[in-house]
Every structure is written in C-alpha cells, then in structure tokens.
Amino acid sequence: MRKKTWLTWLVMMLAVTLVLAGCGKSKQTAGGGSDKPSTQDTLVYGRGGDSVSLDPATVTDGESLKVTKNIFDTLLDYNDNDTSVKPALATEWTISKDGLTYTFKLRQGVKFHDGTEFNADAVVFNFERWANGNADKFPYYGSMFGGYKQDDSHVIKEVKALDKYTVQFVLKRPQAPFLKNLAMTPFAIASPEAVKKYGDKFGEHPVGTGPFVFKEWKRNERIVLEKNKDYWEKGYPKLNRLIFVSIPDNSARLNALLKGEIDIMEDLNPTDLKQVEGNKEFQIFKRPSMNVAYVGLTATRGPLKNKLVRQALNYAVDKKAIIDAFYAGQAEPAKNPMPPSIPGYNDAIQDYPFDLNKAKELLAKAGYPNGFEIELWAMPVPRPYMPDGQKIAEAIQANFAKIGVKAKIVTYEWATYLDKLAKGEADAFLLGWTGDNGDADNFLYALLDKDSIGSNNYTYFSNDELHKILVEAQTVSDENKRNELYKKAQEIIKEEAPWIPLVHSTPLLAGKANIQGFNPHPTGSDKFTKVEFR
Amino acid sequence: MLSYVVRRVLMVIPVLFGMSLVVFFMIRAIPGNPAQVILGQKATKEAVAALTHKLGLDEPWYVQYVKYIGGLLRGDLGESIRTGAPIAKEIWPYLAATIELSLAAMLIAVIIGVNAGIISAWFQNSWFDYIAMVLALIGVSMPIFWLGLMEQWLFSIQLDWLPTAGREDVRNPIEPITHLYLIDTLLSGNTDQFWQVVQHLVLPSMALATIPMAIIARMTRSSMLEVMKSDYIRTARAKGLSMFWVVYKHSLKNAIIPVLTVIGLQTGLLLGGAILTETIFSWPGIGRYIYDAIGYRDYPVIQSGILIIATIFIFINLIVDLLYAIIDPRIKYN
Numbered sequence: 007m008r009k010k011t012w013l014t015w016l017v018m019m020l021a022v023t024l025v026l027a028g029c030g031k032s033k034q035t036a037g038g039g040s041d042k043p044s045t046q047d048t049l050v051y052g053r054g055g056d057s058v059s060l061d062p063a064t065v066t067d068g069e070s071l072k073v074t075k076n077i078f079d080t081l082l083d084y085n086d087n088d089t090s091v092k093p094a095l096a097t098e099w100t101i102s103k104d105g106l107t108y109t110f111k112l113r114q115g116v117k118f119h120d121g122t123e124f125n126a127d128a129v130v131f132n133f134e135r136w137a138n139g140n141a142d143k144f145p146y147y148g149s150m151f152g153g154y155k156q157d158d159s160h161v162i163k164e165v166k167a168l169d170k171y172t173v174q175f176v177l178k179r180p181q182a183p184f185l186k187n188l189a190m191t192p193f194a195i196a197s198p199e200a201v202k203k204y205g206d207k208f209g210e211h212p213v214g215t216g217p218f219v220f221k222e223w224k225r226n227e228r229i230v231l232e233k234n235k236d237y238w239e240k241g242y243p244k245l246n247r248l249i250f251v252s253i254p255d256n257s258a259r260l261n262a263l264l265k266g267e268i269d270i271m272e273d274l275n276p277t278d279l280k281q282v283e284g285n286k287e288f289q290i291f292k293r294p295s296m297n298v299a300y301v302g303l304t305a306t307r308g309p310l311k312n313k314l315v316r317q318a319l320n321y322a323v324d325k326k327a328i329i330d331a332f333y334a335g336q337a338e339p340a341k342n343p344m345p346p347s348i349p350g351y352n353d354a355i356q357d358y359p360f361d362l363n364k365a366k367e368l369l370a371k372a373g374y375p376n377g378f379e380i381e382l383w384a385m386p387v388p389r390p391y392m393p394d395g396q397k398i399a400e401a402i403q404a405n406f407a408k409i410g411v412k413a414k415i416v417t418y419e420w421a422t423y424l425d426k427l428a429k430g431e432a433d434a435f436l437l438g439w440t441g442d443n444g445d446a447d448n449f450l451y452a453l454l455d456k457d458s459i460g461s462n463n464y465t466y467f468s469n470d471e472l473h474k475i476l477v478e479a480q481t482v483s484d485e486n487k488r489n490e491l492y493k494k495a496q497e498i499i500k501e502e503a504p505w506i507p508l509v510h511s512t513p514l515l516a517g518k519a520n521i522q523g524f525n526p527h528p529t530g531s532d533k534f535t536k537v538e539f540r
Numbered sequence: 541m542l543s544y545v546v547r548r549v550l551m552v553i554p555v556l557f558g559m560s561l562v563v564f565f566m567i568r569a570i571p572g573n574p575a576q577v578i579l580g581q582k583a584t585k586e587a588v589a590a591l592t593h594k595l596g597l598d599e600p601w602y603v604q605y606v607k608y609i610g611g612l613l614r615g616d617l618g619e620s621i622r623t624g625a626p627i628a629k630e631i632w633p634y635l636a637a638t639i640e641l642s643l644a645a646m647l648i649a650v651i652i653g654v655n656a657g658i659i660s661a662w663f664q665n666s667w668f669d670y671i672a673m674v675l676a677l678i679g680v681s682m683p684i685f686w687l688g689l690m691e692q693w694l695f696s697i698q699l700d701w702l703p704t705a706g707r708e709d710v711r712n713p714i715e716p717i718t719h720l721y722l723i724d725t726l727l728s729g730n731t732d733q734f735w736q737v738v739q740h741l742v743l744p745s746m747a748l749a750t751i752p753m754a755i756i757a758r759m760t761r762s763s764m765l766e767v768m769k770s771d772y773i774r775t776a777r778a779k780g781l782s783m784f785w786v787v788y789k790h791s792l793k794n795a796i797i798p799v800l801t802v803i804g805l806q807t808g809l810l811l812g813g814a815i816l817t818e819t820i821f822s823w824p825g826i827g828r829y830i831y832d833a834i835g836y837r838d839y840p841v842i843q844s845g846i847l848i849i850a851t852i853f854i855f856i857n858l859i860v861d862l863l864y865a866i867i868d869p870r871i872k873y874n
Binding site: 050058067141142148149206224228254258264418420422426 | 571590594622624633688693696697700705706710711821
C-alpha cells in the first residue's frame, strides 16, 4: 500500500515536470514573436463575442456583420475612413432628376465563391428575397427601406435587370440615404445558387464574392476564412487566412494579445492603453468615432418632466473629468446626440457648460431649491462608448449631489436593463448608440423621435415640432436642405434637453506592430482585404 | 444493492421533472423578451412582435411547457432560439469541453487537497499545518476571475510557459473525434497536439481547482484529526508503525467518507465555477454556453443545459453514495 502511494506521487510529479518541460516549447505558436514576420499570412482577430449567423441580411448584431463584411461584397462600399460611398460590385451609377430611378453598372467577370457568376440577375434575386421577407427574417431591410413588398411605406417599387450587367432600382418616393443604405453590410449580395441550395442553413454556409471564403465555424470559439484567390481586386487580399476568435473578457483578450495568441484585439480598456502604448511590439488602432454615450432623462417621470430640471442636470455634469478618468482621454465631450463626423452635425451649438451655480439657479426656478431624489441607472456591460457604467454613474452621482439631487444608483442585467428602459421605468439612465450607416436619421429619428418611443427612444421624449422636421428630412433628397433640417432638430433637442450627451468615444484596438493596411472603420465592420504583415 | 441502485435511478425521474418545472418558470420570471434581445437594441417593434410569435413565446405558459416536455420525452431538447441549431446536436462539444476541464480540476483538487489535509493533520500545529490552512482559507475566498487573470499574467506573459486562453492553438487546430481533446489527440497519435491540449488545460483547471482543493484539504484535515484520536490509531502508532502505514492503511479509509461527500458536492459545484473560469479562459464549455444563453434569454438552451447539468450532478451523488459501501462495508443499502 505504501509503495503504491509513493508510486502515485512519483507519477504525478513526473507528469507535472513533463508539463512544465513541454511548456518550454510553447514558443512554436506560428508568428508568436516578431522574429519571423514576413512569412506570417494568418491573422487572428480577437473579439468579445461570437456571430449569430453568417447571412448578413438576417441579423442585426455587429459581431455577425464584422465577419460577413469579408465574405460578401455590397453594390457600393464605404470609403476607408468615413461613410461616404465608393464603387464596389457596382462600378458606376446614375440617378434620375426626380431622385426615383437609380441605374447601376455592375462589375464584370466577378464570381461567387461557389463558382457561379455574379450578374444583374443575382442582384435582383437578392432584393426580391429580402422584399418578400418580413421583419423577423430580414430586420434591417424593413427598417432601412421602409418595410416589405406588401407595405405601402416600402420605398423600393421594383428592381430590374436591364441587361446582364445593368440593374435599375425604381423608388416610390425619394430616399435621401439610399446609396448609403445600399452600402450597408446587411445588403451584401449572396450567391443565388447557394441560397437555394442551403435554404434556412445559408447562415452556416455563406457564399459571396468577397475577399475571403468561408471555411469553418466552431461556435463560441472561432470562424476561419481563407483567401479568395479569384478576388476581383487584383493582388488582394494579402492574407491567406483570417480567423475570428471570441474571448469574452477584455483583460483576458489583452493577455492573449500580449502572449501572441491573437494579432489584433478590439475593445481595449482605455485604462489598459498605457500598457500597450509603451510596448514596441504593439501598436494602437483608433476607430473613428461614430457613437454617443448619454444620460437619458425620462421626460415622463417626476421632476424630469420639467424642462428646467433637465437643463439644470445638463449644467451639473463635468464631462471633462469623466473623459480624463474613465476614457483615458480617448473621447470628446458631446454636445449633440450625434457625433461631428455625421453630415448635418450642428457645430454652432454651444454646450451647457459645467456650472453648478447656474444649475442650482435653474432648479430653484423650477421649484426644487433643495433638489430631489431620483434613480440613476448604470449600464451593466462595457461598451466602446461606455467602458465602465458603474464608475461613470458614481461620478455623475457625485456631480448631481452638489446641486442637491440625490441619485440612487441602480443596475440590472443587460437584457433586463433594456427591457425596463423600453417600458420607461427609469428616471435617469446611462446608455449609448453606435451608428449603422453614418446618417443623421440613424441617430436623431431612431433615438429621439416620438415614433421611436417603445423601441429606442427610451426617454419617452415627444416633441411635435421635432417630429415634423425629422420626418421631412427622411424624404428630402437635397443634401444641403436636409442638413439644415437636422441642424434645426439639434437646436430643439439642445433646448428641450431630454439627454445629457456625455461623450463621443474613440474605440481602441491593439495589434502587433508589424501589421499594416488595417484601417478601423467607423461602422465597426472592417474589411481585411489590404491588411498584411510587414 | 442492486435494488437500491434501481430505486435511486428511478428517483431521478421526478427530481428532473421538478427541476424542469422550476427552471422553466424561473427563467420566464426574469424580465426581458428573447425576441428583443436577439434582434438587438436597434430592432423595430414589428420585428420583435413577429419573432415573438414565430418562437411561440406569445402562447400561454402551459402550452409552451407541455410542448417542451413533449419534446423532452421524445429526446428532443429543442432548438436554440438564437441560432436555430438543435440543442441535442450542438451540446456535446460544450459538455465535453467542460467535462475535460472539470475532471482535470477535480484531479488536481483531490490529489493536492487530500494529501495536504493528511500532512496537516499528521503534523498538527506545525508550520506546514499553519501555512496550508491559511492558504486554504485564501483559496476558499479567492475570486476566480481575479485568480484567472493573475495566472495569465504570471504564467503566460511573464514566464511565457503556458497559453492564456482557449482549448487549442487556433493556428494549429485539433480535428475533433470525441471532442475530449486529450483523447482525440492520443487517438490521432499527435503528441505535439496532445501537449498543446495539456498546456491549455493547466491554467483554467488550476483556477477551477482552487476552491474545491481548499475545501477538501480542510475537510480531510479535520476528518483525519478525528480519526487519529481514536484508540486503534494510537495503538497502531504505539506499535511503531510508520506514518504512511498508519495514515494510508488505517486512518484514511475511515477519514475519507465525509471527504468523499464533499468531493461529490464540489464536483457538482464545479460546474458553477466553470462559468467564470470558462469566461476568463474563453473555454468553450457548457458553463459559458448557458451563461451566453441567459444573456440572450435563449430559453430552450437554458432549460436543457441546466437539466443536463442536474442529471450529471444527481449521478455524481449516486456514485458517491455507492462508493461509501465499497469503502466502508458496514454501510448497507436495503
């Protein structure tokens, strides 16, 4: 018996020694160090979650679109650094004077990954598929094009193939952001043959014309894409393989980057910035900001019904201090509900300065000289626009306390949080938004119009004048006139103060120093066509 | 004995039935509409309503429950409402990942925990005893999240010994056969990949083992102290038998029974700790599968996932009970 125990121990010790000895070899991870960079042709991209489906038309989550952006092409694409459009599968286009007919010339000689040919019929097939669907099958199509075939509000009257490489869209009424909408990842052109072949399972077998071909998907672990050797952009893509891995925790993801297990990580905590910046082996990528973080002030609840109170709270928040403390300076204070990069941004608006006396004065005027008590809801999950909801809420709580407003911090698990917000149960709450297509409508109408109450207008703010302007702006096709309308809208919002706009943050990514050609896009979906290792 | 086993196995059925009922209602009591969560913050009201209807979530609760149980009886665990994938088909790789991790963790916890407990008891009030018990106290109260990150920082980044996350090197992936990678890599005879799997296992299983290890050590110690006070041990020691003879031949058999209970319970609890460990080490196991499902209000996945874990838990306890009889022949099952 005694011998046996000792034997067990001995075997265990041996095993441990072997493990540790084996560890010495762990350097062999391909491209782990910077010693053999030129041979590296596989890029591992670390992100926080997994995709839902790889059929971009059926999903709304950013994680899915991030991957499909590289498997599929859209008719038009966004330029590298903003949301202005450039040719992609369509090489040129003409718009009729009345803004109702769009005619696109298509790129010739492009093949889908399954070898079938891309042509005008394929485009018609895709749009027919979406238009004949419904909100639960193709959610983005309905929200961007006013509904589906049977709906009166549906913007697209018909899509027809004029010849093999010419396709024409006829609209029922002008839609200002039409071209921008076409460039959205959900409206990527899929192989009709593959859609017919896989049916409902197309989301697991995506076939497009994009720079990378779908290879493998292990749920919650990784998605592997391989180079499309016949890609229409000659000489591209540079990489042979592109792997998306999910590592949920931001700090653990940073550890994986530092160890060389992944090449790029997204959602770097602003507080970790220093750790990477001082390291020669890595570089920081800054994603141009297309987001806003805000404190919503539910306009139907208690003292917040009063405009003066909402203005007072706006005067009471020290945005600069919040940016320094929680964003490591990687954000700019927000004065409007949309970021400056969006056309129609009203830069003439003067933000409420941090002025406690003015705030107290307004509170007294509103009939609350001694303040009041409210709940302040803190976001339970980190987002690029809100790295730490709890701490930011504490800072705002301290600000409010200085004018006599006692805020009790409340938080719920994320799905519950949104559900309760949608029902209008919060007084003041932290939230944010990342734009989809770089259009003002996607911020102002989606977040503050009375039509959006119950979906994304969580403050229940309802203003008829604003509504009139926002609806008008949806149909005006003259860009300048449209921008004027949005500028006016921002003035109303500033005055009515349903929000305390906090910041427009710069989302941070970190990657190996020898990566080049990677340009994080404001939409959050990046194309890896031109990325390579030096 | 056999009739006892049969009775115990049959008892599992009402327990699982009750479990299914409790889980079914508990997750529906949490606010949050799956359709809303799945479609995201940006979905329109119409889209949410349409999906709610399609998923059958607008039906009365008893219709939903009867449908669910009907499916279960046919061996159908349902479909994930988020991905549409059949759970029965999808769940094994996650379960396998967790089983591999838990077994590794339990192995570490039992071997180190039991032996540390024995040595502490034997040399009661020695420096070893003090240090071990202080460490055990720290171990019990250690947040796994923090421990995991510290392990990564020390063993992966500073010492460069072990990988930080995942089950395998994504640049050199393993071809799954059984989805238990230790076995798969042995089956395919790829020793390099076998070591890769072992290396990936070390940090998460150490993190996961910490709490049960500490509890087992303390339990073993007190149980051993109890036994060692008894007359027959004093006699054995008086006869001049060596420590190991006394401990492993005479004391351990009697001391181990309460420890065994703890081991059984801890193995079940491990599945809870696995959620945190799996998140930090991005281990694609069932803990994370269910955790993600809760975030998305993916009812079928939560229900079926918890039911499977409950089944495993019940059978572990059954095995522990049966082990009593083998270790201590005085225990009879009638």
